Amino acid sequence: xxxxxxxxxxxxxxxxxxxxxxxxxxxxxxxxxxxxxxxxxxxxxxxxxxxxxxxxxxxxxxxxxxxxxxxxxxxxxxxxxxxxxxxxxxxxxxxxxxxxxxxxxxxxxxxxxxxxxxxxxxxxxxxxxxxxxxxxxxxxxxxxxxxxxxxxxxxxxxxxxxxxxxxxxxxxxxxxxxxxxxxxxxxxxxxxxxxxxxxxxxxxxxxxxxxxxxxxxxxxxxxxxxxxxxxxxxxxxxxxxxxxxxxxxxxxxxxxxxxxxxxxxxxxxxxxxxxxxxxxxxxxxxxxxxxxxxxxxxxxxxxxxxxxxxxxxxx
Numbered sequence: 001x002x003x004x005x006x007x008x009x010x011x012x013x014x015x016x017x018x019x020x021x022x023x024x025x026x027x028x029x030x031x032x033x034x035x036x037x038x039x040x041x042x043x044x045x046x047x048x049x050x051x052x053x054x055x056x057x058x059x060x061x062x063x064x065x066x067x068x069x070x071x072x073x074x075x076x077x078x079x080x081x082x083x084x085x086x087x088x089x090x091x092x093x094x095x096x097x098x099x100x101x102x103x104x105x106x107x108x109x110x111x112x113x114x115x116x117x118x119x120x121x122x123x124x125x126x127x128x129x130x131x132x133x134x135x136x137x138x139x140x141x142x143x144x145x146x147x148x149x150x151x152x153x154x155x156x157x158x159x160x161x162x163x164x165x166x167x168x169x170x171x172x173x174x175x176x177x178x179x180x181x182x183x184x185x186x187x188x189x190x191x192x193x194x195x196x197x198x199x200x201x202x203x204x205x206x207x208x209x210x211x212x213x214x215x216x217x218x219x220x221x222x223x224x225x226x227x228x229x230x231x232x233x234x235x236x237x238x239x240x241x242x243x244x245x246x247x248x249x250x251x252x253x254x255x256x257x258x259x260x261x262x263x264x265x266x267x268x269x270x271x272x273x274x275x276x277x278x279x280x281x282x283x284x285x286x287x288x289x290x291x292x293x294x295x296x297x298x299x300x301x302x303x304x305x306x307x308x309x310x311x312x313x314x315x
Contacts, residue, residue: 004029076201106181122141166185169184188258250278
């Protein structure tokens with residue numbers, strides 16, 4: 001009996017997420033075994049270049065998806081926030097298990113909160129969304145671009161004499177590093193990335209047997225929430241150089257989606273909220289996007305070209 005093969009990146013966080021999916025699937029497919037297949041992505045190879053500069057969309061998923069299409073693996077496991085909203089022909093988002101924490105956190109060895117950082121303090125992040133939010137809320141701070149896995153970024157907090165670091169809480173929780181958290185940033189004024197805290201499982205569209213298995217680990221409430229968030233992002237069509245954020249919550253039969261579009265320098269911001277019954281998740285996302293487009297989001301979505309030097313072929 002051939003094992004069920006899960007394609008994943010090789011970082012500690014990616015392996016944790018893939019192993020989590022494997023543990024959910026093992027009792028379902030037993031006595032068939034489940035194994036991880038490590039695949040290097042463009043984002044793993046080009047570790048020092050800004051994400052927007054190396055292609056942004058799909059840099060952490062493309063090679064895994066190609067392996068799935070070739071039949072080298074049976075499933076692909078991604079951080080949902082890394083998965084483009086436009087599906088690859090032949091592949092389906094098959095399941096999203098229960099979501100972890102969706103919020104960002106502030107980490108510092110020097111200051112008790114982001115608000116307490118003095119002017120000109122050096123705060124590190126790789127995310128354009130986080131950079132724009134920082135520029136909007138604390139324009140007096142210096143933003144330091146940073147790449148690398150969670151452990152590398154925590155190490156750079158000390159080696160590069162940073163005043164603070166912004167990361168996703170979910171990654172820290174999954175790696176047992178929550179003791180590093182200084183402050184949890186409230187999603188009400190620090191909106192997370194689309195799909196943040198959720199894990200995506202992709203499958204070939206024609207692999208019906210595997211699809212039926214994987215759908216058993218789907219979490220309905222999480223699926224509806226991220227469906228609304230991804231519909232919002234997809235309708236906006238924002239590129240990798242546009243800071244867009246969205247977060248959906250479900251209370252009883254209702255789903256509430258809050259979405260934000262910022263200019264890269266944080267000087268301009270459009271945001272809004274839509275609420276409807278949860279099964280209308282995709283419609284809610286599209287409606288909120290259309291409302292913000294009517295309010296002038298088109299201008300924010302036309303991000304200026306990056307001034308960074310191009311990455312040479314092959315990295």
